[in-house]
Amino acid sequence: MTAKTHLLGSRPAALTVRGTATGTALLFGVGLAAAVAAPFLLYPVFLMKVLCFALFACAFNLLIGFAGLLSFGHAAFFGSAAYIAAHAVKEWGWAPEFGLLAATGGAALLGLVFGLVAIRRQGIYFAMITLALSQMVFFLALQLPFTHGEDGIQGVPRGLLFGLFDLGQPLTMYYTVLAIFIAGFAIIWRTVHSPFGQVLKAIRENEPRAISLGYRTDRYKLLAFVLSASLAGLAGGTKALVFQLASLTDVTWQMSGEVVLMTLLGGMGTLFGPVVGAGLVVTLESYLASTSLPVPVVIGFIFVVCVLLFRRGIVGELLARLPGRSR
């Protein structure tokens, strides 16, 4: 099946990756300047939420966009990392940086377990297996004593980063989150542009061929899965610090669906797409919260529209329409 099917249609993705250096640098510069200035214009907690989800969506996109694996269970990594960070910081009194490390490590381990099971099947089965496994994590989170069931872990202290910076200050917290996001994004950028990333793309395009060229594709897929899970965990741990809360919401299948939507809306297989998608979805949700419209219906509707009419996503469409860069 993998040989015939391409989730991404024709290839705006490859173009972004190869994209002209100046354009990309310009985009980076503008984006960075905007991100630094943003907390003076917008509500910092909202921006931090966007950044956390943007990192989460980028991590997810590493799998779907660059390895062709649709994980429908990424909330498991996001949510359980939030629990780990919250528990380590609140109950064990760890410094926030170690809490985040523990969250990332925990998500990586969980990703290893999921990956070992899930990469045995491909395509739709892969999606169903990851969904089922993440539902198992949901039930564990519901039942284990340390997660406090429906209440979640509340009142997580933000603490002092490296013993120096008081994360209780909104601006300090914001710039920390921004730094974490940039670091995570840089890791993804590096991965996609590395020889490892090229092999992943080869697997996405034609797995039997990659095997025949001598690559042990299962190992590559597993490594990509673990990497994606760890970064999703980093995003989840950060979110737990920002909101001082780890709750069941973060491990539900709806959360897994939301990150799929962010990536789909922004553009699967583009580096910036998930960031745009995360920004839009978070904005939309905070807007909808003040109206009487049912959020899931709107989200579902966007899903349907994206799949039927708009499969390249916003950034994908833009790239495809740029003069001189379209095929």
Added chain:
Amino acid sequence: MFNLLGVPPQVLFGQLLLGLINGSFYALLSLGLAVIFGMLNVINFAHGALYMVGAFVAWLLLTYLGLGYWWALLVAPTVVGLVGIALEKTMLSRLYKLDHLYGLLLTFGLALIFEGAFRHQYGVSGQPYPIPDALKGGQNLGFMFLPNYRGWVVVASLVICFGTWFAIERTKLGAYLRAATENPTLVQAFGINVPVMVSLTYGFGVALAGLAGVLAAPIYQVSPLMGTNLIIIVFAVVVIGGMGSILGAIVTGLGLGMLEGLTKVFYPEASNIVVFVVMAIVLLIKPAGLFGRER
């Protein structure tokens, strides 16, 4: 009073019956998923939502039109089937040439819409649905008490499951269906209208879900959330059984329901996750599933 493995027999058989009923629903739903997947290569995420819609149609019929259970058993699957055919004609049919994952994503969106809309309208709390008069009461079997309605659900779903199996594996129509699964172009060349057949297959598959919803209405409460939580377990059932055979879907569904019931007796904490653990073990030993073949 004798004990079986340290458990009173009433508890054991009671949970086994509960497991058998859950298993009947797993079987009905995974059967519908398998039929749809075989023909359309789409994993229908909206299956759980349409099961919920089936239950709600029954409830609405009773509440607003005064039409009882037996009418609902007829009307709800028809409504759900027609909704399914409309969805297939307008949306799903546009995606067949693309990666199968888009079908999953589309039906996921549809599931969110259905669930969200019903939740918006009726809230999350369940609506009670009465057991029909003819099936009230129960039988004392000596070792346990069997409520008539539960017995009826098990028998009805077994009949439906094996009826579907018979229709697909042993009749001429089923032969066309299986042929079109293997090679739609060739079947079309023989003068059979494959697109219509695909629509009808999808309609039939989701009608099974609607029927399951009506059967479930008197047992579980009619609630907007009843479908999606179930569908994820059914996905695991489907992965365990493999998509290869109709019979496999039925047997795995019933078996896992019973296993879940047994877990509730002996280690209740694990009853929510036992299906997923079994799934992981099966995948490690036999990745194609118990009855599946590698595609």
